[in-house]
């Protein structure tokens with residue numbers, strides 16, 4: 001039935017990479033609770049999963065709201081008794097430098113991108129301890145390593161995810177809970193479409209802009225959410241049993257070079 005048979009997973013984010021991860025884990029036998037704030041996307045993911053006969057329950061949840069996350073974990077843990085895998089893929093991406101980004105937008109970015117990882121650990125780690133261990137996988141970004149201009153709130157959150165991943169790996173190693181992060185380059189998802197429209201206008205030819213973004217990557221293309229989901233699945237599996245505290249880039253070589261042509 002698949003390598004994640006009998007495993008219980010919680011995934012935040014119900015489009016793009018979160019959606020691909022949910023489907024990947026569920027197709028390999030996991031029971032997945034998917035938490036998302038986008039009610040329309042949640043419904044679509046629930047319908048797709050149900051039509052495939054997958055064990056997926058999508059819960060309308062603001063992952064930056066402590067009570068909402070507590071309720072979602074109580075529901076998940078109450079139904080199945082413990083959690084094995086958490087994948088944090090919820091994020092927002094404000095654009096602008098410090099003079100252009102309101103403090104509210106900055107704090108919301110930190111609350112969603114970083115705070116949600118704190119909350120899923122707060123409520124999820126006790127459930128993992130009941131199962132004798134687990135794995136937490138945090139979606140960061142190459143922009144936590146090096147960045148473009150006009151994205152200071154987003155990259156602050158992504159750098160924080162790298163640091164928090166290391167800290168949680170140390171904090172929970174004795175519980176046999178591994179904590180890693182994944183740093184993608186450009187990947188074909190709604191957040192990249194937002195980037196395309198921000199830089200090129202609302203009527204931008206998205207395929208053409210994605211081709212241009214892809215040309216900046218040495219492999220000559222952007223990534224697909226399913227490719228990131230495959231890496232996440234590997235990191236969640238027993239094959240990665242000795243991996244913790246580390247960041248895993250999946251960026252088509254983007255950060256290998258120094259941008260000189």
Ligand SMILES: NC(=O)c1ccc[n+]([C@@H]2O[C@H](COP(=O)([O-])OP(=O)(O)OC[C@H]3O[C@@H](n4cnc5c(N)ncnc54)[C@H](O)[C@@H]3O)[C@@H](O)[C@H]2O)c1
Pocket residue numbers: 012013014015016017018035036037038041061062063064088089090091092112139140141142183184185186187188189190191192
């Ligand atoms: N696509 C890329 O090019 C790229 C590159 C580097 C890193 N990433 C990271 O990958 C992760 C997944 O992003 P994606 O590419 O799938 O984009 P996406 O926009 O499809 O996914 C983000 C998801 O987070 C959800 N979300 C936002 N606020 C939320 C909240 N408060 N509570 C619950 N859900 C919330 C959105 O509804 C959406 O489903 C993010 O951490 C993103 O920063 C993406």
